[in-house]
Amino acid sequence: MTARTLQIRSEHQLPQARRLVMETMKQMGFKMIDCTRFVTAASEIARNTLIHGGGGEMKISTIRENGRTGLQLLFRDQGPGIPEVEQALRPGYTTGKGMGKGLSGAKNLSHRFSISCPPGEGCNVTLVRWK
Amino acid sequence: MSSTIPVLKMGDLALVSIQIDMDDQLALSLQEDLSQRILDWRARGVIIDISALDIVDSFIGRVLANIAQIASLLDARTVVVGMQPAVAITMVELGINLAGVRTALNLEKGVWLLRDATVDGEALTPSVDSDDGQDPADSQ
Numbered sequence A: 001m002t003a004r005t006l007q008i009r010s011e012h013q014l015p016q017a018r019r020l021v022m023e024t025m026k027q028m029g030f031k032m033i034d035c036t037r038f039v040t041a042a043s044e045i046a047r048n049t050l051i052h053g054g055g056g057e058m059k060i061s062t063i064r065e066n067g068r069t070g071l072q073l074l075f076r077d078q079g080p081g082i083p084e085v086e087q088a089l090r091p092g093y094t095t096g097k098g099m100g101k102g103l104s105g106a107k108n109l110s111h112r113f114s115i116s117c118p119p120g121e122g123c124n125v126t127l128v129r130w131k
Numbered sequence B: 001m002s003s004t005i006p007v008l009k010m011g012d013l014a015l016v017s018i019q020i021d022m023d024d025q026l027a028l029s030l031q032e033d034l035s036q037r038i039l040d041w042r043a044r045g046v047i048i049d050i051s052a053l054d055i056v057d058s059f060i061g062r063v064l065a066n067i068a069q070i071a072s073l074l075d076a077r078t079v080v081v082g083m084q085p086a087v088a089i090t091m092v093e094l095g096i097n098l099a100g101v102r103t104a105l106n107l108e109k110g111v112w113l114l115r116d117a118t119v120d121g122e123a124l125t126p127s128v129d130s131d132d133g134q135d136p137a138d139s140q
Helices: A013-028 A033-050 A100-109 B025-042 B056-072 B086-096 B107-116
Strands: A006-007 A056-065 A068-077 A112-116 A124-130 B007-010 B013-017 B044-048 B077-081 B102-104
Touching: A006 A013, A006 B044, A013 A033, A013 A056, A013 A068, A033 A056, A033 A068, A033 A100, A033 A124, A033 B056, A033 B086, A056 A100, A068 B025, A100 A112, A100 B086, A112 B077, B007 B025, B013 B025, B013 B107, B044 B107, B056 B077, B056 B086, B102 B107
Parallel strands: B013 B044, B044 B077, B077 B102
Antiparallel strands: A006 A056, A056 A068, A068 A124, A112 A124, B007 B013
16 A cells, blocks of 8 residues: 555544544454554544644555554644643543543554654654554 | 434434444534433433444543533433444543443343333333233333
8 A cells, every 4th residue: 555645634534534544454454443443543643633733644554564564644733742742641631622541542552652742843643553 | 514413302212323423523513412402302311322433532432421411410311322342442442431421232222221210110211002011121
């Protein structure tokens, strides 16, 4: 699969992002439970990109590493960033719009999770789930 | 988005089946719509069928919990029915717990659950008269 990029600029694009991840995972032959896990993680991060990042994009691509195949999602926004990323990763951290489970939950539901949000430079969040 | 999720009246229950992947706005309008229906219909129970939902993320989880809380303030009970096993597993791993939201495996069990919650022995839904006049609840 070649990489695809989806804009996340409005609320209507959240269901689109979920659908794209779900369909790609099904095509790749992921188990249904893993599709549910990873689409949920994607939904949490996509909403962050939209609400806290003021919009951005999601790049979706397959990756191969040490004989494994996985799906990688890269979320980018040009928002204010997060001054205290470590704190934001703790369960229960909330900005009042969700349940405070977004980042920590997405991390739990991914095999690889990295986040970089230098203040003033926006956020880069990478999620990987191996097949 | 102009689409809405239909709310059906079934006796004194308000019934919703979420068949599409809701965007956030639609989820919030469902919350408002249901609250109004509870009042308009004097509904005593709300059943939300999520069997068609592939995922419940923290936002939708919060909307479900809010609906249950609002309904409770309006003197109605809420049961969420039909959750897929993969959704249940994911919610636990995500760390969401739907505190205060009752669940049932399917619509039928959800209706029975609300029926059992009677006030002074009065059923919350009209009993269905079978030919022998026996209440279906008694024959279970």
